[in-house]
Amino acid sequence: MEERCHDLIDYFNGTLSATDRDAFEAHLATCDDCKQAFQEMQDLMLPIAESLPERPIPTGMKSRILGEVLGSANEPMKPASAEPTRKETPQVSELESARTQKQKKRAVPLGWLMSIAAALLLSLGANAYFLSQDESSPTEEFAMDEVKGMGNFESTASIKGSSMIFTKDEKEYMLVQLKDLPPLKEGELYQLWTIQGDTPRANGVIEKDGEAAAVFPLKGDGTIDAVAITVEPEPDLEKPTGEVVASVAL
Amino acid sequence: MHTQSDESLYHQMRSGDEQALEVLYEKYERLLFSFAHRFTNNDRLSEEVIQEVWMKIWNGRVDFNTDKGKFSSWILTITRNAALDCLRREKRQPTIEVEERDGGYDEPVERTVIQRETASEVRDAVSELKPDQQELIELVYFTGLTQQQISDQLNLPLGTVKTRIRSAIQALRKLLDGRER
Numbered sequence: 001m002e003e004r005c006h007d008l009i010d011y012f013n014g015t016l017s018a019t020d021r022d023a024f025e026a027h028l029a030t031c032d033d034c035k036q037a038f039q040e041m042q043d044l045m046l047p048i049a050e051s052l053p054e055r056p057i058p059t060g061m062k063s064r065i066l067g068e069v070l071g072s073a074n075e076p077m078k079p080a081s082a083e084p085t086r087k088e089t090p091q092v093s094e095l096e097s098a099r100t101q102k103q104k105k106r107a108v109p110l111g112w113l114m115s116i117a118a119a120l121l122l123s124l125g126a127n128a129y130f131l132s133q134d135e136s137s138p139t140e141e142f143a144m145d146e147v148k149g150m151g152n153f154e155s156t157a158s159i160k161g162s163s164m165i166f167t168k169d170e171k172e173y174m175l176v177q178l179k180d181l182p183p184l185k186e187g188e189l190y191q192l193w194t195i196q197g198d199t200p201r202a203n204g205v206i207e208k209d210g211e212a213a214a215v216f217p218l219k220g221d222g223t224i225d226a227v228a229i230t231v232e233p234e235p236d237l238e239k240p241t242g243e244v245v246a247s248v249a250l
Numbered sequence: 251m252h253t254q255s256d257e258s259l260y261h262q263m264r265s266g267d268e269q270a271l272e273v274l275y276e277k278y279e280r281l282l283f284s285f286a287h288r289f290t291n292n293d294r295l296s297e298e299v300i301q302e303v304w305m306k307i308w309n310g311r312v313d314f315n316t317d318k319g320k321f322s323s324w325i326l327t328i329t330r331n332a333a334l335d336c337l338r339r340e341k342r343q344p345t346i347e348v349e350e351r352d353g354g355y356d357e358p359v360e361r362t363v364i365q366r367e368t369a370s371e372v373r374d375a376v377s378e379l380k381p382d383q384q385e386l387i388e389l390v391y392f393t394g395l396t397q398q399q400i401s402d403q404l405n406l407p408l409g410t411v412k413t414r415i416r417s418a419i420q421a422l423r424k425l426l427d428g429r430e431r
Contacts, residue, residue: 069271
């Protein structure tokens with residue numbers, strides 16, 4: 001057995017350095033024994049995978065993944081001559097909701113947003129709970145029951161962020177995480193509004209600029225169509241008085 | 251459309267056909283999720299792994315051709331690599347039990363008869379292997395340990411590890427082939 005033959009397992013497991021990997025691939029082309037052994041390992045992958053106990057699929061996984069994939073920056077390479085072959089009658093399906101998500105240009109990593117939600121829920125009480133933004137977000141399992149909608153804010157004031165509506169123990173909550181909130185003047189605050197149809201309802205206040213992440217229990221019932229943010233002189237007014245500086249359709 | 255081969259769906263998808271992507275995704279959703287879960291033991295991480303796999307495929311960062319064997323083996327290899335990367339990132343050991351999220355799940359879909367038979371046949375075949383061979387299969391496929399680490403763990407010379415792994419794989423292959431006949 002040649003010295004290189006010892007690298008087979010590490011090659012299979014992707015633990016070789018780039019140099020060793022290239023060297024092993026060159027070796028693989030000439031060593032029939034390694035080639036055959038590698039093929040045998042590959043061929044068993046399908047039966048082994050099929051033998052595993054089936055895990056239940058998290059609700060909405062397909063829509064989330066296809067939304068992310070279709071919304072990802074790089075479109076697949078399209079051959080210049082070949083038109084994409086499409087079905088004449090595409091099914092209205094989760095692909096549609098994935099496309100909708102794509103249109104919202106969702107760029108915030110889902111896992112990160114959810115892990116914020118996880119951290120917040122650990123001690124979520126009746127009031128809003130604020131969290132300082134921390135890239136090394138906790139990895140506790142999140143305990144929300146259902147995600148009812150999420151999306152990225154579109155802003156006229158360069159505010160970035162996203163919002164998620166979710167349920168937990170039959171109560172509804174809104175998670176927002178924002179950054180680049182412009183500085184506020186003395187006495188001003190950022191008011192969050194949930195919007196149902198054309199009706200806004202004051203639902204949470206952020207009294208700081210820069211970055212903020214918070215969960216607010218949702219007021220009222222029914223489906224939230226959008227979340228908007230205005231700058232207001234007082235919290236929880238009947239109607240917004242300031243311009244909408246950011247909004248997200250859910 | 252569902253009767254199209256994976257290979258032809260793949261090529262359609264690579265030319266930008268979102269419908270083909272969806273069909274392939276659906277076809278492999280359960281298999282890849284269960285497979286990824288075997289490594290991560292965690293729903294969220296498994297979902298991230300699968301997302302990473304489809305991102306890579308859709309964006310052409312990995313490329314399939316028939317020289318690489320069957321599409322199913324290829325996509326499982328991509329998934330396995332992504333899962334092992336994920337484990338290394340998370341610095342988790344795959345054997346550690348992680349509490350599952352208390353989230354909702356899709357309604358389970360009945361596996362086809364063929365899938366059920368395959369599953370039980372492979373499980374039976376694995377159980378017929380000698381215990382040390384079962385352990386080697388587990389170590390090679392699901393832990394991502396290096397050959398040196400396996401050698402240390404089993405207290406075997408480095409060269410012997412590869413030979414033993416190979417015979418475990420061949421023994422399993424033989425048992426499976428015996429069942430197919």
